Amino acid sequence: xxxxxxxxxxxxxxxxxxxxxxxxxxxxxxxxxxxxxxxxxxxxxxxxxxxxxxxxxxxxxxxxxxxxxxxxxxxxxxxxxxxxxxxxxxxxxxxxxxxxxxxxxxxxxxxxxxxxxxxxxxxxxxxxxxxxxxxxxxxxxxxxxxxxxxxxxxxxxxxxxxxxxxxxxxxxxxxxxxxxxxxxxxxxxxxxxxxxxxxxxxxxxxxxxxxxxxxxxxxxxxxxxxxxxxxxxxxxxxxxxxxxxxxxxxx
Amino acid sequence: xxxxxxxxxxxxxxxxxxxxxxxxxxxxxxxxxxxxxxxxxxxxxxxxxxxxxxxxxxxxxxxxxxxxxxxxxxxxxxxxxxxxxxxxxxxxxxxxxxxxxxxxxxxxxxxxxxxxxxxxxxxxxxxxxxxxxxxxxxxxxxxxxxxxxxxxxxxxxxxxxxxxxxxxxxxxxxxxxxxxxxxxxxxxxxxxxxxxxxxxxxxxxxxxxxxxxxxxxxxxxxxxxxxxxxxxxxxxxxxxxxxxxxxxxxxxxxxxxxxxxxxxxxxxxxxxxxxxxxxxxxxxxxxxxxxxxxxxxxxxxxxxxxxxxxxxxxxxxxxxxxxxx
Ligand SMILES: Cc1cc2nc3c(=O)[nH]c(=O)nc-3n(C[C@@H](O)[C@H](O)[C@H](O)COP(=O)(O)OP(=O)(O)OC[C@H]3O[C@@H](n4cnc5c(N)ncnc54)[C@H](O)[C@@H]3O)c2cc1C
Ligand SMILES: Cc1cc2nc3c(=O)[nH]c(=O)nc-3n(C[C@H](O)[C@H](O)[C@H](O)COP(=O)(O)OP(=O)(O)OC[C@H]3O[C@@H](n4cnc5c(N)ncnc54)[C@H](O)[C@@H]3O)c2cc1C
Numbered sequence: 096x097x098x099x100x101x102x103x104x105x106x107x108x109x110x111x112x113x114x115x116x117x118x119x120x121x122x123x124x125x126x127x128x129x130x131x132x133x134x135x136x137x138x139x140x141x142x143x144x145x146x147x148x149x150x151x152x153x154x155x156x157x158x159x160x161x162x163x164x165x166x167x168x169x170x171x172x173x174x175x176x177x178x179x180x181x182x183x184x185x186x187x188x189x190x191x192x193x194x195x196x197x198x199x200x201x202x203x204x205x206x207x208x209x210x211x212x213x214x215x216x217x218x219x220x221x222x223x224x225x226x227x228x229x230x231x232x233x234x235x236x237x238x239x240x241x242x243x244x245x246x247x248x249x250x251x252x253x254x255x256x257x258x259x260x261x262x263x264x265x266x267x268x269x270x271x272x273x274x275x276x277x278x279x280x281x282x283x284x285x286x287x288x289x290x291x292x293x294x295x296x297x298x299x300x301x302x303x304x305x306x307x308x309x310x311x312x313x314x315x316x317x318x319x320x321x322x323x324x325x326x327x328x329x330x331x332x333x334x335x336x337x338x339x340x341x342x343x344x345x346x
Numbered sequence: 347x348x349x350x351x352x353x354x355x356x357x358x359x360x361x362x363x364x365x366x367x368x369x370x371x372x373x374x375x376x377x378x379x380x381x382x383x384x385x386x387x388x389x390x391x392x393x394x395x396x397x398x399x400x401x402x403x404x405x406x407x408x409x410x411x412x413x414x415x416x417x418x419x420x421x422x423x424x425x426x427x428x429x430x431x432x433x434x435x436x437x438x439x440x441x442x443x444x445x446x447x448x449x450x451x452x453x454x455x456x457x458x459x460x461x462x463x464x465x466x467x468x469x470x471x472x473x474x475x476x477x478x479x480x481x482x483x484x485x486x487x488x489x490x491x492x493x494x495x496x497x498x499x500x501x502x503x504x505x506x507x508x509x510x511x512x513x514x515x516x517x518x519x520x521x522x523x524x525x526x527x528x529x530x531x532x533x534x535x536x537x538x539x540x541x542x543x544x545x546x547x548x549x550x551x552x553x554x555x556x557x558x559x560x561x562x563x564x565x566x567x568x569x570x571x572x573x574x575x576x577x578x579x580x581x582x583x584x585x586x587x588x589x590x591x592x593x594x595x596x597x598x599x600x601x602x603x604x605x606x607x608x609x610x611x612x613x614x615x616x617x618x619x620x621x622x623x624x625x626x627x628x629x630x631x632x633x634x635x636x637x638x639x640x641x642x643x644x645x646x647x648x649x650x651x652x653x654x655x656x657x658x659x660x661x662x663x664x665x666x667x668x669x670x671x
Contacts, residue, residue: 106483108484108620108621111486111620112483112484112486112487113486113487114487121483121487133602189461190452190462190464191455191456191461191462194456213602214602216483216484216601216602217482217483218482219464219465219480219481219482219483219484219601220464220465221448221452221464221465222452222455222462222464225420225448225449225450225451225452225453225456226452226453226455226456228420228421228453229424229452229453229456229457230456232530233532234419234420234421234531234532234533235420235421235449235453235533236533237420237448237449238445238449240595251536253539255445255595255596256445256446256449256538256596257444257445257446257549257596257604258357258538258540258541258596259538259539259540259541259594259596260538260539260595260596261418261535261536261537261538261539262536262537262538262539263419263533263534263535263536264533264534264536265532265533265534266532266533269532269533274595274602275585275588275589275598275602276588276589276595309494310461310494311460311461311462311493311494311495312461312462312463312491312492312493312494313491313492313493313494314489314490314491315472315477315490315491315492316489316490317487317488317489317490318479318487318488318490319487319488320481320485320486320487320488320627323627323632323645323646323648326632326644326646326647326648326649326650327648327649327650328639328644328649328650328651328652329649329650329651330651332651332658332661332662332665333665335633335649335651335662336662336665336666336669338649339610339631339633339649340669343610343630343631343648343649345553345609345610345630345631346577346610346666346669
């Protein structure tokens with residue numbers, strides 16, 4: 096079984112993100128970067144699926160600047176076999192461009208499954224996997240909670256949805272996007288990190304893949320979120336009830 | 347005239363309230379770009395739902411049926427909705443950012459060659475077109491985007507668009523076979539393991555009581571549930587306790603869970619990580635109960651009670667119950 100998996104380089108979820116004073120973008124001083132947590136889950140799922148299938152290959156892809164090779168190496172240290180970096184400027188991408196780049200790679204690589212995160216924790220769009228599936232004409236299982244292979248030709252996937260857990264079955268090739276509880280990603284081991292340095296990493300560009308990067312969705316500005324006015328501390332339950340009834344009038 | 351198409355969502359013949367938030371967004375959009383909106387409804391056995399959609403001022407309710415739509419799948423529904431958008435000549439397609447909305451709508455956009463903005467919280471006029479405001483980075487930043495394609499697709503965050511009131515009149519229902527290429531479908535709906543609850547829906551409730559890791563163990567979560575039941579509210583949770591398996595997945599509030607904006611939100615033993623705040627900081631009144639005075643949840647709380655939850659939760663529940671008589 097062959098799996099293509101993504102590793103987006105994003106701001107660390109624990110970093111404090113703020114706008115630049117002139118609101119032109121994000122202030123990246125003192126901000127760390129790492130692999131999108133949902134991509135870590137996707138990498139783990141890819142490795143587990145190949146294990147379950149008995150054999151196969153996992154190819155990790157990142158679209159971004161050359162720093163994104165770090166996330167590719169991390170995925171290879173976890174166990175992916177090789178990597179592809181599509182060099183692009185994050186600010187010049189939208190979800191649709193990312194999906195079309197991935198679609199072009201799928202046409203070349205012909206994976207059985209593409210695993211992605213359900214969302215990137217920076218852009219928060221929750222679109223790429225679905226767009227990719229439609230561009231390829233493939234079935235999809237978004238928000239995956241459990242994946243069980245049906246031989247090597249398909250899978251039964253449980254999905255986290257409003258109201259509960261939904262089960263669907265699909266046949267490969269297919270796109271699957273991960274939700275939080277699919278697995279606990281492994282850490283890269285030291286030998287894994289050493290091995291990753293020697294694994295093949297191909298660098299390419301959107302134009303080499305024949306993908307036009309003109310934006311369908313274009314940023315026209317940013318603003319900070321509305322601030323909540325400072326609240327008060329109450330000392331007792333009685334005082335809390337009094338405030339909720341008298342001041343806030345919510346009970 | 348600009349035409350707007352709302353993608354309605356139904357489950358087993360019941361309309362979702364989130365659909366009526368999408369209708370509100372469509373009405374706002376019509377104010378900006380002119381023209382009116384239609385509603386597309388897909389599935390099987392939809393007569394009653396279609397009828398329920400007629401009093402909202404839509405030009406038409408398109409009732410699209412096909413046996414391949416009997417169980418929900420993104421592939422089939424995207425085909426049905428995209429064909430409806432083409433047939434109506436829609437320039438704007440609007441759906442609610444529910445789990446189904448997030449699942450299908452990007453596929454609709456791809457079929458239409460359209461750009462899509464997700465989880466939009468506000469619409470405004472921008473140089474003859476529309477600017478869409480949407481949260482990014484767990485709501486730490488609001489981005490404004492415009493869409494450069496002829497057809498524009500959006501999902502809207504239901505908490506930011508109130509449920510539409512009926513406006514009278516009766517939109518005509520246009521019933522037709524949905525355009526689905528059954529041979530192209532390679533996915534099948536198997537079933538839904540539903541979280542049964544007599545409580546209001548988390549995303550619709552006017553009171554939400556949420557619990558976090560401070561509750562220490564699963565059995566203590568009943569402290570949260572009792573308070574919720576006393577106030578007729580819904581129950582939410584932090585990711586930590588959902589991951590621990592104490593409560594259903596579907597209760598997670600936050601950046602990667604549900605977004606809620608009730609009149610009253612009570613966070614019990616929740617630290618207030620940015621990912622949690624992203625799902626509840628639009629609430630009208632926020633109460634935090636936490637023994638750590640430095641917990642970030644207090645930065646968004648209107649009323650903070652620095653205290654051991656095991657002491658105050660029973661007292662609070664009891665006193666509120668006796669107030670109600
Ligand atoms: C300064 C700045 C300006 C920007 N301007 C715009 C703009 O004009 N228009 C716009 O639409 N966006 C803009 N963006 C955001 C944009 O670059 C997003 O990254 C892009 O739209 C993808 O959306 P998303 O990250 O929300 O993806 P989602 O749809 O949330 O991603 C889903 C999944 O797709 C995969 N994925 C996504 N991106 C990548 C990637 N690069 N490499 C590998 N896998 C990936 C991951 O598995 C991810 O979990 C800007 C960002 C910055 C920092
Ligand atoms: C990709 C990603 C996505 C995420 N998405 C979400 C999301 O959607 N929603 C979400 O909630 N989180 C999300 N998180 C997790 C988030 O970062 C936090 O880890 C999580 O919210 C913490 O949960 P908590 O507040 O219950 O636990 P903790 O942070 O451990 O806080 C427990 C609190 O309980 C208090 N406490 C302990 N004992 C008592 C007592 N006896 N009385 C009173 N108070 C007490 C403590 O002081 C502490 O503040 C996400 C994280 C990542 C990386």
